[in-house]
Amino acid sequence: MHNSFSSGSNSLLLTVGNVKASYYKKEILHGVSLELRKGEIASLIGPNGAGKSTLLKVIFGLLKPTEGKVIFQGEDIAGHSPYLNVKQGIGYFIQGGEVFTDLSIAENLELSYYQREKAPFKERKDEVLELFPALKKETTKRAGLLSGGERQMLALGMLLIKRPRLLLLDEPSAGLAPAIVKSLIDSIKEIRDKFSTSILLVKQNIREALRISDRCYLLRAGKIEVEDTPENILENGELEKAFFA
Numbered sequence: 001m002h003n004s005f006s007s008g009s010n011s012l013l014l015t016v017g018n019v020k021a022s023y024y025k026k027e028i029l030h031g032v033s034l035e036l037r038k039g040e041i042a043s044l045i046g047p048n049g050a051g052k053s054t055l056l057k058v059i060f061g062l063l064k065p066t067e068g069k070v071i072f073q074g075e076d077i078a079g080h081s082p083y084l085n086v087k088q089g090i091g092y093f094i095q096g097g098e099v100f101t102d103l104s105i106a107e108n109l110e111l112s113y114y115q116r117e118k119a120p121f122k123e124r125k126d127e128v129l130e131l132f133p134a135l136k137k138e139t140t141k142r143a144g145l146l147s148g149g150e151r152q153m154l155a156l157g158m159l160l161i162k163r164p165r166l167l168l169l170d171e172p173s174a175g176l177a178p179a180i181v182k183s184l185i186d187s188i189k190e191i192r193d194k195f196s197t198s199i200l201l202v203k204q205n206i207r208e209a210l211r212i213s214d215r216c217y218l219l220r221a222g223k224i225e226v227e228d229t230p231e232n233i234l235e236n237g238e239l240e241k242a243f244f245a
């Protein structure tokens with residue numbers, strides 16, 4: 001594996017070490033390792049069925065690994081429940097980005113608000129809406145009336161209102177028009193810049209994801225095949241190899 005990163009362990013937020021995971025008896029992840037520093041955006045890319053969503057489920061606690069470690073803030077959380085992980089500051093964006101369509105924008109945010117730190121709801125809400133001007137305009141609008149892009153933004157807002165330290169984003173822009181994808185990706189970068197949130201971004205739209213990423217992991221058939229900077233990944237033809245070989 002290519003590794004061009006120095007490893008100062010003190011700023012590490014998340015370390016996934018040799019994780020194996022199965023559905024029933026079938027092993028899907030065959031020893032996956034990756035790391036994420038504080039305030040870093042890493043993208044996890046790879047063809048369909050590679051195990052990207054499975055890895056996020058393991059980190060979030062929905063699926064217990066059969067082997068390996070998931071170290072978050074110095075503690076091994078492998079096997080911890082999602083509930084505990086949310087409390088500890090992990091946010092998980094599920095592919096599709098669900099919102100409650102019968103509730104307004106503000107109500108969706110309030111429902112998701114969880115006072116992990118001291119800030120009151122209103123303060124958090126204003127902070128979140130600052131990132132998404134499209135939502136800020138009409139906070140009493142029913143979420144069911146929002147466009148696909150606005151819904152994804154609201155779903156992201158529902159995570160941010162908890163001020164997570166780590167965001168796991170599973171294809172947050174799936175199915176959106178290119179211009180909306182760009183604005184969503186820009187918002188993700190802004191989230192990192194404003195709150196120093198670390199972000200693990202699973203993406204289909206590879207170039208958009210790489211544009212904002214500090215590092216990139218390429219997962220194929222349950223194994224990390226390449227770890228490199230986005231620039232190198234784009235230059236050395238790894239993408240073509242992974243997706244078209």
Ligand SMILES: Nc1ncnc2c1ncn2[C@@H]1O[C@H](COP(=O)(O)OP(=O)(O)O)[C@@H](O)[C@H]1O
Nearest residue numbers: 023024028046047048049050051052053054055
């Ligand atoms: N709940 C499940 N039960 C059994 N097999 C699953 C389940 N979820 C995913 N898989 C299988 O695990 C493999 C990896 O899936 P997934 O992690 O969703 O890949 P990706 O997100 O990279 O497209 C696929 O072969 C998929 O069919």
Ligand SMILES: [Mg+2]
Nearest residue numbers: 052053054095
């Ligand atoms: Mg997936």
